[in-house]
Amino acid sequence: MSTSGDTFECGHSLEQLSNYLDTGEFSDPGHLPDCPECQAGLASLRRLGELGDELVTADLAAAGNGTDDWMQSILDNLRLELRPGRDIPVHAGTAGDILTETEGSISALIRSVTDSHPGTAAGKCRLDGDVGTPGAPVTVRVDVAVVFGHPLEERAAALRRDIAAALARHTELNIAAIDVTVADVLEPRLQGAPAAWTSRPPQPSEETP
């Protein structure tokens, strides 16, 4: 019995059948339905494919959930390394010391404050202005997604207050303005069911300057 070709009596091989299952190409398609050897070979390969799918499923189950700790620590590392952004200076007690915060850490702080508001999720967050110069005016711009039905004006005002408080506490930035833009609205389907994403563009009245 040959090893690499595994040629059948009809002249075809398991290798050709393997290629056929992947690509649909076969030199002599009319031959297949009538050849018991080829049919048996195809069946065998299909069974292997199903077993392979089972293996993927089992391995996937063993790999855990995207919300588990292993993913969380990967994401934590990612955040540190990928989006540090500009350095935001902090006044040093001793001349010659250089104390800074990364723009990324402050964006994350703003997002975290936003996410902790019920019915609100943060999207993109930016600090516009020269954050590297102490005292230079900075405008915070944050996109949010809100669950439909919450009073937007009130929410935006409360959010701006909390963001302002967090920044006053943890930075020495001169915050000139905080722009909250409702970029997306989530429509709740049923009571208790998870909200569905509709990608409805916000109406002009929903945007707060």
Add this chain to the structure above:
Amino acid sequence: MNQPSASGDAAQGATAAELREVILAVDGVTEVYPARPLWQTIAGAARSAVTGDPLPAVLVEFAGDTAHVRTRIGVSGARPAPDVARSVAGAIRAHLGPRPATVQVQIVQVRSEAKPAGEST
């Protein structure tokens, strides 16, 4: 830049390890992160995987008598972050004693604590 001798390397390592403990002990500090970003230490990580030496988290370099210290930290949010940064710099200087030093502290993470009770949503 001076070439550290083997014993100099050990001294640097010891100081770095001590400083790491000193920094972690400062009120408000939650983590000390590697002073150099991940991709710059892949070779170092490979080396330390082979030798078993731990990666130094705090960067300490001696130029003559002066110590240059660099650290990246995460803070808990319980104290204002700028205060924590200043406390860390102070703690580092206190540990080094009279030796001249330049200190760089970078905050890379600020956890936000829960909203204080009484604030409306």
Add this chain to the structure above:
Amino acid sequence: MTGSPPAPDHFDLVPDALLAGRAADGDTAAFEALARRHGPLMRASARRLTGSLADADDVVQESLVQAWKQLNTLRDPAAVKGWLLRITGSRSIDHLRRRKNHTALGTVEDSVAAVSGPAEGGNPESAALNGSRMEALKAALAALPEEQRRCWVLKQFNDQSYEEIAQTLNISTASVRGRLARARVTLAREMEGWQ
């Protein structure tokens, strides 16, 4: 007003294409949602390819770093899953190449076998005695020549085309076709006891 779940749950129902689009714009929350959604399959695939639990997690992290940096090169946002898996395949192979230079593979506890069952060193016959088709497949897979196993895993787990596998392994498409077929022939024959 009842509290809503935080951001990650909001993104659960957003299709891949939307998330990839936002992520390419710099939306880190959307990127994280993609990472959580496809991370487990990336991890499973990396585990099968590298044979090491620790290496697999490094591969996933490196793959996500690469993905973030190259998001703007993704032409079809809807195809982000396959794109992430392609990156995972490449990084897994890179890890294997680097490991060859460093020899030490790690403890048995770290090996994929420790998680998914004792197929290492076992043979299909003994796995058969345990009455487990899955164990027999794992044993047969572990016994394959390295190059054939990589092709098979990249096809089965990462669902890559011959061309993509060829690129990942730096071999010709014809080589992929041949190695994949030989892997299947061997595996199918081993599994024949289970028909």
